[in-house]
Amino acid sequence: MSPTKTGVPRAGPGAALDRAETARYARHLVLPEVGREGQERLKAARVLLVGAGGLGSPAALYLAAAGVGTLGVVDPDVVDVTNLQRQILHGTSDLGGLKVASAKETLHDVNPHVHVEPYPEKLTSDNAMEIVAEYDVVVDGSDNFPTRYLVNDACVLSGRPNVYGSVYRWEGQLAVFGVEGGPCYRCLFREPPPPGMVPNCAEAGVFGALPGVIGAAQAMETIKLLLDVGQPVAGRLQIFDALAYRWREIEVRRDPGCPVCGDRPTVTAPVDYDLFCGTAPTATPGRDENGVAQLDPGDLIAVMTGNTSRTWDPADLLRLNLAWDPTDYPDLGFARPFLLDVREPIEWDAMNLARLGAVLVPMGQVPERLDKIPRGRPVVVYCHSGVRSLEVANFLAAQGYDEVRNLEGGIAAVLETNPEVLGLGE
């Protein structure tokens, strides 16, 4: 193998095209920049897609159609109905199934000559180096900051280009990181944002066709790297504004002080990215490191109604409706907490804790709507599974709310323990 100008190894021998492939790739074969040699190179190439979601879908479809011989797909998730608005690898009949399974099926249908290697698992500090080493180029279509830093570091440490894309509402970013002499993701974003600062797609929304644009561009940049043609978007972060239809280019150079690709790197193996990003889930009940207490879902009824038997008594419902504001009913004998739901309205509509007096303020609106959250009274925060609400609970504690608790396991845990208190579709 001879190195190319971007450091991507050239495909070895043994990738000759058969007659069916020659016909299939006819429009590539006539391009001087591809030709038979280039197409054979694509056939021998191995590309890893981290995430089979909004970005991974179009990227994988174009890479498969282009005849990239092996596509690794890492994704631990199953297909959810809210994915289908943009994740075009998956269809309605795939709901509830593993994304890597529907990805493999769809890609095989697009191009049966392509081998798809599914990884139905999360990319972690333990498996990333081993998996990345198997591939020539990595396409980062992940959906969270810990994975973004992990992909970056594993790529730099393994000498693999990282074709980065990300989306938020109507805006996207695109860049090639980790090629020789170029910057990496950490040169651009040295520190992760504070947890909870940047909402994810579920919280903020994303325009469905946007990841189509960015993901297709990731496929294009990947193929250019594999063919060693043109100029990759290395060192040139692209920021796309779909509403204005405008691409902006920002020149980013390698930072000699970068902890992973700099002159004196301090990160020489994958680290704990949940810790680095401040997103570490709290494993034990009670208090987390920031001092916000966890509330056991089994205690929720007792805490909200003063009924310590932990069982739901319909009389409590009446009492709660009367005692909407506990300060009006001091004889109740307990400080009834303010129950704060920080999910999105669509999640609230599906199921909620209105029967226990819950009030909805979606996570992204909490900082602007603190006036909706009373002080001088305990606050219990919940979301679907307890992750978003922990961020909000910590935020409220930092804002001076003194008795904040996070409902551990979220409304999903209440569904398990006390489904009778849930308002369904109310």
Place this chain on the structure above:
Amino acid sequence: MNVLFFASHRELAGAGDTVVALPERSTVNALLAALRERGGGLARLPEQVAVAVNRQYADGETVLADGDEVALIPPVAGG
């Protein structure tokens, strides 16, 4: 100088851009401090913000000149 906001920063600022007047030879860090002092959502601009001056990535000590275009680059993780 003209400051551009994207993605989550755009929502903090409530606008895609703004004009900031600063003393001569002010740095990027001084600009960020001035933005935070405006209060509202901008008060919550994180400690570390990636910045480009005239479409080139720049550090906090970079000295600004009148008429510079300063873009705040938000981290975005959605996929």
